[in-house]
Amino acid sequence: MSLTREFTKGLWRENPTLVLVLGMCPTMAVSSSMKNALGMGVATCFVLVGSNAVISLVRNVIPRKVRIPCYIVVIASFVTLVEMLMSAYAPPELNAALGIFVPLIVVNCIVLGRAEAFASKNGVLSSILDGLGMGAGFTLALMSLGAVREFLGNGTLFEMQVVPGWPQFLLMQFAPGAFIVLGFFLAGMNGIQMRRARLQGKTYTVPAELGCAHCSICRLGEDKAP
Amino acid sequence: MKEAARLSLALGLICLVAAGLLAFADAKTREPRARAANAERQKALAVVLPSFDNDPVSDKATVNWDGGEVTFYRARKGGQILGLAGEGVSNQGYGGRLQVLVGFAPDGTLGTVLVTAHRETPGLGTRVTDRREVTSIWSVFSACGAQVDCGGSAPRVPPCTYLDQYSSGQRLFRTTDAPFRVKQDGGTVQAVAGATVSSRAVADALSRIAAAFGANQGTLLGGAPAASK
Numbered sequence: 001m002s003l004t005r006e007f008t009k010g011l012w013r014e015n016p017t018l019v020l021v022l023g024m025c026p027t028m029a030v031s032s033s034m035k036n037a038l039g040m041g042v043a044t045c046f047v048l049v050g051s052n053a054v055i056s057l058v059r060n061v062i063p064r065k066v067r068i069p070c071y072i073v074v075i076a077s078f079v080t081l082v083e084m085l086m087s088a089y090a091p092p093e094l095n096a097a098l099g100i101f102v103p104l105i106v107v108n109c110i111v112l113g114r115a116e117a118f119a120s121k122n123g124v125l126s127s128i129l130d131g132l133g134m135g136a137g138f139t140l141a142l143m144s145l146g147a148v149r150e151f152l153g154n155g156t157l158f159e160m161q162v163v164p165g166w167p168q169f170l171l172m173q174f175a176p177g178a179f180i181v182l183g184f185f186l187a188g189m190n191g192i193q194m195r196r197a198r199l200q201g202k203t204y205t206v207p208a209e210l211g212c213a214h215c216s217i218c219r220l221g222e223d224k225a226p
Numbered sequence: 227m228k229e230a231a232r233l234s235l236a237l238g239l240i241c242l243v244a245a246g247l248l249a250f251a252d253a254k255t256r257e258p259r260a261r262a263a264n265a266e267r268q269k270a271l272a273v274v275l276p277s278f279d280n281d282p283v284s285d286k287a288t289v290n291w292d293g294g295e296v297t298f299y300r301a302r303k304g305g306q307i308l309g310l311a312g313e314g315v316s317n318q319g320y321g322g323r324l325q326v327l328v329g330f331a332p333d334g335t336l337g338t339v340l341v342t343a344h345r346e347t348p349g350l351g352t353r354v355t356d357r358r359e360v361t362s363i364w365s366v367f368s369a370c371g372a373q374v375d376c377g378g379s380a381p382r383v384p385p386c387t388y389l390d391q392y393s394s395g396q397r398l399f400r401t402t403d404a405p406f407r408v409k410q411d412g413g414t415v416q417a418v419a420g421a422t423v424s425s426r427a428v429a430d431a432l433s434r435i436a437a438a439f440g441a442n443q444g445t446l447l448g449g450a451p452a453a454s455k
Contacts, residue, residue: 032349040348058240066237073237077244081251088255092266100348103321159358173349174420 010133017141037146045135052131274329312435321345351424404436
């Protein structure tokens with residue numbers, strides 16, 4: 001796979017939110033407005049690139065059987081480090097805007113998922129590109145969800161009133177609204193993929209690397225990579 | 227057996243390196259972090275206090291109250307105390323610790339409430355804690371609607387429906403009304419739907435500040451800068 005493809009796959013073909021359906025907890029909470037979506041996306045992208053790089057560097061030193069706890073230690077330390085550095089040196093406005101998202105990233109399984117599925121099997125450069133692409137894809141997905149939810153909920157975009165006098169639609173601001181909007185997005189994603197496949201005279205199948213056969217999380221105790 | 231030892235050693239080593247790194251970073255950034263927090267406090271104090279000619283950060287008194295610290299900052303002009311700011315924490319936030327700064331008059335009438343540190347969920351709890359301005363997209367596009375700061379007036383505080391009810395609701399809140407409770411708990415404060423826990427935590431922190439003020443009113447308002455107790 002070419003390096004550009006490592007980057008672009010996160011944007012659409014393997015979009016972490018809309019295709020891999022990873023990191024749903026922050027997605028539900030943060031996609032209520034575009035500003036929050038952007039903040040969370042940027043913060044996650046940064047951590048994703050960093051943790052992918054570190055994991056890729058140490059991937060040959062870590063014994064396979066204990067790799068998951070090792071990844072968790074690496075990711076949690078990286079996030080804590082970022083948090084401390086940000087509150088010490090970042091401009092106060094940036095810290096105020098992004099600071100609250102940083103602790104949420106520790107429990108974002110996109111980061112752990114990419115560490116296990118990609119960075120532990122690939123070189124540093126590809127891993128960094130994978131992190132960048134996945135982070136960008138996550139940001140884009142969150143912001144599109146956020147745009148729909150914020151507009152339907154408040155009539156605002158980026159906290160700016162687009163339609164004056166829009167009635168508050170509270171459902172959109174809460175988790176149920178997030179699930180409903182996400183459902184439409186997933187259906188739309190699948191619809192587009194299927195239509196594309198049909199136009200090429202094929203039936204749409206999930207890419208092989210997303211299937212169960214490729215994922216090794218169920219075989220944690222095994223010593224060798226599948 | 228040998229394998230178990232090998233695995234524990236590898237994991238232990240990684241934890242050790244991570245812990246060392248974090249301890250180092252913590253020690254290195256402690257002072258800059260405190261400095262940044264202090265700068266933020268100065269800014270917040272300017273918002274909640276009336277105009278002053280002293281240094282409220284050094285004219286402060288700390289009171290131990292109900293298992294937590296409450297710090298009071300005094301704003302003076304010509305030696306006269308014009309207002310105070312109380313800073314207290316609640317550990318009942320959705321994300322744990324939550325710090326509140328509130329300004330009030332010497333008679334105990336509450337003024338502007340700010341949440342100065344918190345870890346509430348973005349989009350849910352932050353509707354309780356964050357003050358933000360909703361501008362119309364049309365006013366941004368049309369130049370005449372551009373928000374020009376005319377100067378002279380005090381810095382405008384962006385609104386927050388929840389926080390503003392303490393200072394500009396139908397009734398005035400006083401420190402003697404403490405403890406403040408949300409309606410779900412039989413009180414008078416309207417909690418934000420979907421963020422009751424965060425609403426409660428802010429009310430809890432405010433109640434601590436108010437109660438600590440009530441119990442120490444004499445010392446706090448007494449002449450010379452009181453020693454912290």
